[in-house]
Amino acid sequence: MRKPFEKGNKLAKGGKRPGAGRKSNEERAIKKAASEIAKAYIEEHVMTVLGSYKKLIEGRIVRHFDKQTGNLICEEEVIDSAAVRHAMDTLVAKRASEDKEGNAATGPLWSLTIKQASE
Numbered sequence: 001m002r003k004p005f006e007k008g009n010k011l012a013k014g015g016k017r018p019g020a021g022r023k024s025n026e027e028r029a030i031k032k033a034a035s036e037i038a039k040a041y042i043e044e045h046v047m048t049v050l051g052s053y054k055k056l057i058e059g060r061i062v063r064h065f066d067k068q069t070g071n072l073i074c075e076e077e078v079i080d081s082a083a084v085r086h087a088m089d090t091l092v093a094k095r096a097s098e099d100k101e102g103n104a105a106t107g108p109l110w111s112l113t114i115k116q117a118s119e
Contacts, residue, residue: 053083056083057079057080057087058079059077059078059079060077061077062076062077
């Protein structure tokens, strides 16, 4: 047996739904302030992140030592292949894109490059 519709009954078809409707001006202002704080934080720390990303792509030297004597056995360069693939898929692909006339695309994405992170 179905329940008759009651105003505010969440189980009734078409009843009130939590979170439905337009957000209040106060909620919008809070969300906007939070996004501005996050954007400022990202802009402040982006060079550190790009520097770390550049180090991952370039690779690092790993030294292997003998456990008993402590002597250096060998050194090898280790490159993070996942970071290199990500750079090729995102950074290089976007940099190489061209418009209809065949001109290379330049935009705000390339105002900050990995090369600048090393400086």
